Amino acid sequence: MSIVLNSELKIYRNIRGFNFPSKLNSEDAKTILEKISIPLLEKGYKRYAVEGLNSLEKLDLYEEGKITVDVLENEKFSAIFLLENNPSILVNGKNHITIIKSTDDLNFSKLYGEVSEIDDLLDGNVEYAYRDDFGYLTSNPQECGTAMVIEANLHLPATDYFGMSSMRESLKRLGYIALPLGGSSKSVGAIYKISPDRTIGEKEGDYIDKFTNILKEITEMEEQNRKNLYLEKIIDLEDLANRAYGALRYCRIIDEEEMINKMSDLFLGIELSILKPKKNIELVDTINQFKNGHLQIERGSLLDAKSIDILRANNIRKMMKEVF
Amino acid sequence: MSIVLNSELKIYRNIRGFNFPSKLNSEDAKTILEKISIPLLEKGYKRYAVEGLNSLEKLDLYEEGKITVDVLENEKFSAIFLLENNPSILVNGKNHITIIKSTDDLNFSKLYGEVSEIDDLLDGNVEYAYRDDFGYLTSNPQECGTAMVIEANLHLPATDYFGMSSMRESLKRLGYIALPLGGSSKSVGAIYKISPDRTIGEKEGDYIDKFTNILKEITEMEEQNRKNLYLEKIIDLEDLANRAYGALRYCRIIDEEEMINKMSDLFLGIELSILKPKKNIELVDTINQFKNGHLQIERGSLLDAKSIDILRANNIRKMMKEVF
Known part of the structure; x- marks a missing residue:
């Protein structure tokens, strides 16, 4: 049954010696963009200055999940790099670099591999802001460490029908959050974004394995609820x-x-x-x-x-x- | 266009020398019923003791508007007389006698003629409680006088769409009430029961003419609103x-x-x-x-x-x- 709608993996990277984008001057922003551009353009990526996109193009990229609000808000300095079937790279949003990839199944390991490949490529061209005690430094201190964000959108109509509150409570106790689509306060289309509520202190592999297991459990519960709905209602x-x-x-x-x-x-x-x-x-x-x-x-x-x-x-x- | 759903005319009569039904004893109730029965049965009416009806029959009569709540509530003493295409007569509801007839147009004069015919028939067999100063006496003092209640159910979807409040206000100033179907506090099916809010002090003919004119005005307004809805929305x-x-x-x-x-x-x-x-x-x-x-x-x-x-x-x- 179709329950997992999509999974997304993002990593944030910043470059040593530069302010975070919110305090970046125009010249530094340009320097960062140039540093990142070289290996990406070589690999076949196309670069788009966000300022150069029209409203409809921005809307399109936003709805397809290829661009984030912070990159749109910082459009004087920001740019995106796109290449079909490859991770997107957003530059000068809240962090200098965001590498992002999504899929329609639960294969986070594959996503991690693809994102890491770009990460390694860039790592060879710039020096990342990294400390042994904090890990990768990010503009939002809560995202330091692996600086990785993973989330999945699930379609949970049967669970929603019987009431989401107990599932949301259990997830919270386990360190995960289930948010209705679009951050709404009520269910919209019974689509929920599930994500861990912290990133610090765990290795990427463990983090992904645990999350994948949680998502599989939610999926099984939804399957059971669909059966119950069919049989009882x-x-x-x-x-x-x-x-x-x-x-x-x-x-x-x-x-x-x-x-x-x-x-x-x-x-x-x-x-x-x-x-x-x-x-x-x-x-x-x-x-x-x-x-x-x-x-x-x-x-x-x-x-x-x-x-x-x-x-x-x-x-x-x-x-x-x-x-x- | 179909706006008037039905019009109803009711008159209440009580018999001199007997308590109103709420304080009637079993013997008196029986006496009243017998007095009324003779001319009605002769005319071809069928008599039904309310107590003898099963729940489904009561529901049916109620939904068809042939029986009222007060008659159902007083079922130990109450009875109804039915004859196809003729007014119904309810006995021992809140008043000793209720004569009621409805139609699907606005022809209140015709209804009044039909109801009066039964009224005259009964008047020849019982002595009505009547005073020159108060008119016909009724259990509810507000209904004394002509003791006649007229009302119409109108379908006002376009007026409802644009907002009923100003029409309801105007009607109120003119001495009429518009109530949503079933006495609900909100519109149900945009069906409104329109009725004068008092009966005392006017002759039946004037009362009916004025009301009919008001209903025609409402009907014209609804027609206009339907045109506006079609043209603008x-x-x-x-x-x-x-x-x-x-x-x-x-x-x-x-x-x-x-x-x-x-x-x-x-x-x-x-x-x-x-x-x-x-x-x-x-x-x-x-x-x-x-x-x-x-x-x-x-x-x-x-x-x-x-x-x-x-x-x-x-x-x-x-x-x-x-x-x-």
Whole structure:
């Protein structure tokens, strides 16, 4: 069953002898960028100055998870390096360097290998800020040490149906956090970002193994909850899935959050064989296709909120006709 | 356009020399019933002792508006007289006699004629409690005088969409009340019961004429609002109507209130030609068909709330398939 939506691994690196980006002057920012550019461009990466991107391009990169808020906020100094199927490198966000890669399974070891390869490449060209007692130094002291951030987005509709609070409590006791999508205070599409709540003091390998095990346990619990939902609440489940189908098939105006919620219900229905699509579709791809940013990029212009909601409804109805 | 759902006219009568029903003893109650029975049975009416009705029969009569709460509450003494296409007569509710008739248009004069005919018939057999200064005496002193209650249920979805508060304020100033269906504090299906807030001091004819004019004004305002909704908010309107269609066509569980709300949206869509049914359907009939009472009567047994909601959803889906 499709529960893991994506896993992401990020490492932060800073260069010895330079201020963190928030206190960096223009000249130093340029120097850092040049130092990093040489090996990356040689490897085939393309460099994009964030300032040079238009709003739609920024939206697109942001929704695809290839750019982070700090890099957008620091756009006078920041840049990104992209190469298909390779980690992205963000320069001069909150840290000098962020290396980031994601996948749609739980293979953090593979992600770590890919990110480390870029890490080693850069390490040969710049001197990292590193201390034996603190490890890699980062702008946020809590991220010192391995300076690695790992997280996974899971689709937990059945667990959410029965109530997420006990799972969130257990995770908290074990040192992990489950946050609703987009940092919302309530569930959005029953998608939760799970991450360890600290990075200091553990080797990367152990850290990844423990986290992977936790994620597998959550996944098993969601599978069990889906079975229970099917066996004990079949009519409620049919109601949920079919109403989502009805809303998505007939709406004329729909906002992003409702779209995500209804897609979540729809996919739960598909995975429990209550709804039978003619085509194979994926939750993340489907949601991304109807997000505010993507719709405006597709249309090629910035739109007001209501126009986006109408365009989204039109596109969703079309998709629903094709898929069912 | 279908705005007036039904109009109802009721008169209360009490018999001189007897206590009001709340303080009536068993023997007097029987005497009253006998006095009234003679002319009604002669005319072809059938008499039903309320105590002798089973729960499903009571539910049915209640949902069809043929019986009132006070008559049900006083079931040891109360009875009803029914004859197709004729006014119903309720005996020993809050008053000794209630004569009641409704229609699906605004023809209160016709209703008054029909009710008066029964009134005259009974007047020949019993002596009414009447005083020159107070008029007909009733258990509720506010209803003395003509002891006549008139009301109409209107479907005002467009007015409701733009906000009912200013209309309700204006009506109040003119001496009328607009109450949401079922006495709810919020709009249910945009159906409002309109009635004068006092009965004393006016002749029946004037009272009816004034009320009819008020109702015509409300009807015209709703027509205007529907036009505005169509011209200014066409996409919102399409969204509303089509989502109602989607929900009713695909739900597996639906409670009575949601059913009424969605039917209201559906019918607004039908009347503004956004939805095109293959068959002609009426709002009131459709709603009544899916009410808690009717569903249980059709099934022939009392059901728990969840079973009713499931049965309702099944029947609605079937109807939607047939009609669209």
